[in-house]
Amino acid sequence: MMEWSLDHFLVRALMGGLLIAVTAAPIGCFIVWRRMAYFGETLSHSALLGLALGFLLGIQPVLGVLAVGVAAGGVLIAMQRRRQLATDTLLGIIAHGSLALGLVVLSSQETLRIDLFAYLFGDILTVGKQDLAVIALGSLVSLGVLLFLWRPLLLMTISEELAAVEGVNRTLVTLLFTFLVALTVALSMKAVGILLVTSLLIIPSAAARKLSRTPEMMVVGAVIFAALSICGGLGAGLLWDLAAGPSIVVVATALFAVTYLVPGRV
Amino acid sequence: MSALITCEGVSVRFANEAVLEQVNLTVSEGEVVTLIGPNGSGKTTLIHVLMGLLKPNLGSVWRAPDLHIGYVPQKLAVDYTMPLSVARFLSLGSGTAKKFTDVVHTVGIEKLLNRQIHHVSGGEMQRILLARALLKQPSLMVLDEPAQGVDFQGQSELYHLIGEIKNAWNCAVLMVSHDLHFVMSATDRVICLNHHVCCSGQPESVALHPEYQRLFGSSKHNFAIYNHHHDHHHDLHGNVIGPKP
Structure with missing residues (x-):
């Protein structure tokens, strides 16, 4: 019989994973609605640079990732305003420029020994008490900001013009949303790794789309699918000794396939 | 009738191209004002300036302090x-x-x-x-081409509905429209815009204005639907110039 205490690695993994699921799913819905999947991808690529800077400066890796993510988002917004290149081109430049820079910085540190594999594909089974505290705090901040942002962000997603007429401060909302995506990437990294972060954002939301009639229903559905993916991925990982992060994404994809293929109302 | 929204000497340039030049416009309580003009003449830009979505390069905009705008975008x-x-x-x-x-x-x-x-x-x-x-x-409804993508019968119903709403809810209406023949009967004032205000006034007078006819032609069928009885005449500026003989 397993002890349900924070001293057990599986309890920490499960709690961390579920907190990440609840945080990532609503942000993921907005990413799906606003067609920003590649934006999420870009912030997760930039995360490696954040990690590198975190080690270099001796700060929490999560803070480094968050800072670089917000900076990348800010650079994107500034470049979009100049209207010279399309957004997907800009995202490609920022994503790969920052990924390459991150690798260069990491490789220049001869004394630095980090488990790159763990950051690329996640290592949720090694979540410690301090990690769990960071994830819990981050989730609380994220959900709080989202609650405050919910109506204006939803309105802006439906129509920028209507939102502007109704007095929504679009710049503020856009910046806060960028912050939320960066925060989610920084938190989710532990569960599924830099390369798979976007999947945790968009796949549960996509799975919930067909079963929903309102935006709120889709968010609840996405949270449920994300939580099921975490549980399923952890379970499969333990049972068959598989990598937990990729297993989570495989379960999410399978859930999506089921809702997508089963005929039913839209 | 007090003013709800006013702009004076508004000029807007996009990348050195003048979209609006020295535009003055006032909408007062309970009034129906229709903006007409060819595509790309700055109609949508002007209502964006009026609603405060866009800062003009020159000129000023004043909105009544308790103004509630109900906005109907071109499409959603x-x-x-x-x-x-x-x-x-x-x-x-x-x-x-x-x-x-x-x-x-x-x-x-x-x-x-x-x-x-x-x-x-x-x-x-x-x-x-x-x-x-x-x-x-709203104390002011702003409608940007409300009948776009609506069939002929639907357009007529929609404009009728807008008229009913205006009366029942006692609000002013500012709308952009291409369909002068539909909106004529329900409009107090027409403003013909082509980057600047070409002409303005009551509907019949604008329809007869040479600037309007240059932009839209003087085709007779334009006049077919909105014909209605008037007991007075207007000069070219829309001023009433005495009862019908």
Whole structure:
């Protein structure tokens, strides 16, 4: 019989994973609605640079990732305003420029020994008490900001013009949303790794789309699918000794396939 | 009749191209003002300036302190990735439950409430947008080509509905329209815009104005539908110049 205490690695993994699921799913819905999947991808690529800077400066890796993510988002917004290149081109430049820079910085540190594999594909089974505290705090901040942002962000997603007429401060909302995506990437990294972060954002939301009639229903559905993916991925990982992060994404994809293929109302 | 919104000497340039030049416009309480003009003449830009979405390069805009604007955009394309029922879309605005029932009844969209917003027709969507604007209890309704993408019969009904709303809810209306023949009878004042104000005044006088005829032609069928009885004449500026003999 397993002890349900924070001293057990599986309890920490499960709690961390579920907190990440609840945080990532609503942000993921907005990413799906606003067609920003590649934006999420870009912030997760930039995360490696954040990690590198975190080690270099001796700060929490999560803070480094968050800072670089917000900076990348800010650079994107500034470049979009100049209207010279399309957004997907800009995202490609920022994503790969920052990924390459991150690798260069990491490789220049001869004394630095980090488990790159763990950051690329996640290592949720090694979540410690301090990690769990960071994830819990981050989730609380994220959900709080989202609650405050919910109506204006939803309105802006439906129509920028209507939102502007109704007095929504679009710049503020856009910046806060960028912050939320960066925060989610920084938190989710532990569960599924830099390369798979976007999947945790968009796949549960996509799975919930067909079963929903309102935006709120889709968010609840996405949270449920994300939580099921975490549980399923952890379970499969333990049972068959598989990598937990990729297993989570495989379960999410399978859930999506089921809702997508089963005929039913839209 | 006090002014609700006024702009003076408004000029807007986009990348060195003058979109608006020295435009003056006032909309007062209870008035229906229609903006007409060719494509790209700056109509939408002007209403964006009036609503405060865009700062003009020159000139000033004044809005009454308690002005509530109900805005009906040209079109609304909700991304199909977002599930959204008509009822949820309307409840994202403001207004009490009683108000909600009133508005839904006025624009006749009771049967649409449970429908997904991606599955309504062009005419239905315009009614939904009208309802959303009305929920704000506007003192001014701003409509940007409300009948775009609506069939002929639907257009006539829609303009009729706008007229009814104006009377029942006692608000002023500022609309952009290409369909002068539809809006003529319901409009107090027409402003013909082509980057600058070409001419303005009561509908008949604008239709006879040489600038208007240069832009839109003087085709007789333009006059067919809006003909109505008047007991006075206007000069070219829309001033009343005495009763009909």
